[in-house]
Amino acid sequence: xxxxxxxxxxxxxxxxxxxxxxxxxxxxxxxxxxxxxxxxxxxxxxxxxxxxxxxxxxxxxxxxxxxxxxxxxxxxxxxxxxxxxxxxxxxxxxxxxxxxxxxxxxxxxxxxxxxxxxxxxxxxxxxxxxxxxxxxxxxxxxxxxxxxxxxxxxxxxxxxxxxxxxxxxxxxxxxxxxxxxxxxxxxxxxxxxxxxxxxxx
Amino acid sequence: xxxxxxxxxxxxxxxxxxxxxxxxxxxxxxxxxxxxxxxxxxxxxxxxxxxxxxxxxxxxxxxxxxxxxxxxxxxxxxxxxxxxxxxxxxxxxxxxxxxxxxxxxxxxxxxxxxxxxxxxxxxxxxxxxxxxxxxxxxxxxxxxxxxxxxxxxxxxxxxxxxxxxxxxxxxxxxxxxxxxxxxxxxxxxxxxxxxxxxxxx
Numbered sequence: 322x323x324x325x326x327x328x329x330x331x332x333x334x335x336x337x338x339x340x341x342x343x344x345x346x347x348x349x350x351x352x353x354x355x356x357x358x359x360x361x362x363x364x365x366x367x368x369x370x371x372x373x374x375x376x377x378x379x380x381x382x383x384x385x386x387x388x389x390x391x392x393x394x395x396x397x398x399x400x401x402x403x404x405x406x407x408x409x410x411x412x413x414x415x416x417x418x419x420x421x422x423x424x425x426x427x428x429x430x431x432x433x434x435x436x437x438x439x440x441x442x443x444x445x446x447x448x449x450x451x452x453x454x455x456x457x458x459x460x461x462x463x464x465x466x467x468x469x470x471x472x473x474x475x476x477x478x479x480x481x482x483x484x485x486x487x488x489x490x491x492x493x494x495x496x497x498x499x500x501x502x503x504x505x506x507x508x509x510x511x512x513x514x515x516x517x518x519x520x521x522x
Numbered sequence: 523x524x525x526x527x528x529x530x531x532x533x534x535x536x537x538x539x540x541x542x543x544x545x546x547x548x549x550x551x552x553x554x555x556x557x558x559x560x561x562x563x564x565x566x567x568x569x570x571x572x573x574x575x576x577x578x579x580x581x582x583x584x585x586x587x588x589x590x591x592x593x594x595x596x597x598x599x600x601x602x603x604x605x606x607x608x609x610x611x612x613x614x615x616x617x618x619x620x621x622x623x624x625x626x627x628x629x630x631x632x633x634x635x636x637x638x639x640x641x642x643x644x645x646x647x648x649x650x651x652x653x654x655x656x657x658x659x660x661x662x663x664x665x666x667x668x669x670x671x672x673x674x675x676x677x678x679x680x681x682x683x684x685x686x687x688x689x690x691x692x693x694x695x696x697x698x699x700x701x702x703x704x705x706x707x708x709x710x711x712x713x714x715x716x717x718x719x720x721x722x723x
Contacts, residue, residue, distance in 0.1 A: 350551035436637040492693030499636040
């Protein structure tokens with residue numbers, strides 16, 4: 322019985338992972354459930370043993386991506402070996418590397434689904450909004466630490482700077498995904514980190 | 523004969539406008555051609571008298587949106603009654619008003635299609651990339667004027683500042699579309715215009 326439950330959980334995890342991969346390539350609407358099943362060699366129709374609907378599947382995908390991603394962000398934004406500003410830069414350099422390793426494709430699933438689904442599904446929108454709020458808070462805490470140590474500009478509140486950083490990054494990745502070069506990211510790195518650095522009096 | 527051609531052109535324009543409205547609500551993949559035709563009371567199957575494919579339809583939609591939007595942007599960014607920085611602000615306030623009038627829905631079709639289609643259609647991606655490049659240049663020219671008059675910061679090149687402004691705006695609208703409040707736009711207005719303003723020495 323325990324094995325059966327574990328087996329079911331494993332299959333569910335595998336479905337979520339396959340869903341993440343395909344949804345990141347194609348978006349929500351273009352992701353076919355049969356394609357997800359086929360990628361795991363599972364029979365047609367078995368999807369509904371695990372999820373009630375495509376929407377519920379996407380909801381769990383968002384939670385899964387958020388859990389993995391939040392852990393990665395936290396590890397970087399609390400790295401005691403670096404100063405707060407260095408941590409923010411490390412995060413962006415990591416994001417750049419990931420994005421370039423995918424040939425300027427895909428981007429961030431949370432951003433992609435926000436753009437595609439915020440007007441289509443209130444269930445998904447609410448989940449995406451709460452993920453975004455959490456991210457803003459994670460970045461705001463790191464920025465606050467940098468403001469306290471005098472490394473990061475106090476021109477605006479930690480929340481305002483965190484929102485600016487996150488939104489600029491999201492728009493930059495969208496731009497780079499469209500032009501398929503890293504030029505927008507280069508501009509971002511230069512402008513954003515000059516901006517965040519505390520200015521000498 | 524002339525009337526027939528004019529009639530065909532009118533129908534094509536009506537199809538494009540209906541396509542813009544529906545694609546802005548639902549995205550490319552979720553836009554059904556039958557729905558576009560039905561909104562104009564046109565019979566099923568008549569679409570292919572006007573466009574070879576859905577992709578070609580979207581391509582012409584992008585061109586149409588770009589033409590209208592570029593005219594609006596140019597009118598604002600060259601307004602002789604305002605300084606360059608005021609013009610940039612007027613543009614953003616206009617965009618905010620449009621977005622709020624749609625209850626924080628839809629956003630910008632160019633941004634939405636970039637996110638959704640850049641990895642799906644090379645034809646659409648190339649068109650979207652050229653629209654973006656054009657926009658960056660329009661904003662860069664206005665910023666350059668403001669730098670020359672001493673109103674806008676010379677911390678970075680006009681192109682870098684234009685990209686930052688456009689990308690931050692795109693990411694901000696995406697964020698606001700997800701949380702369905704204007705808070706991210708308020709942050710943007712405060713932070714971005716403080717940033718763009720030339721600092722006293």
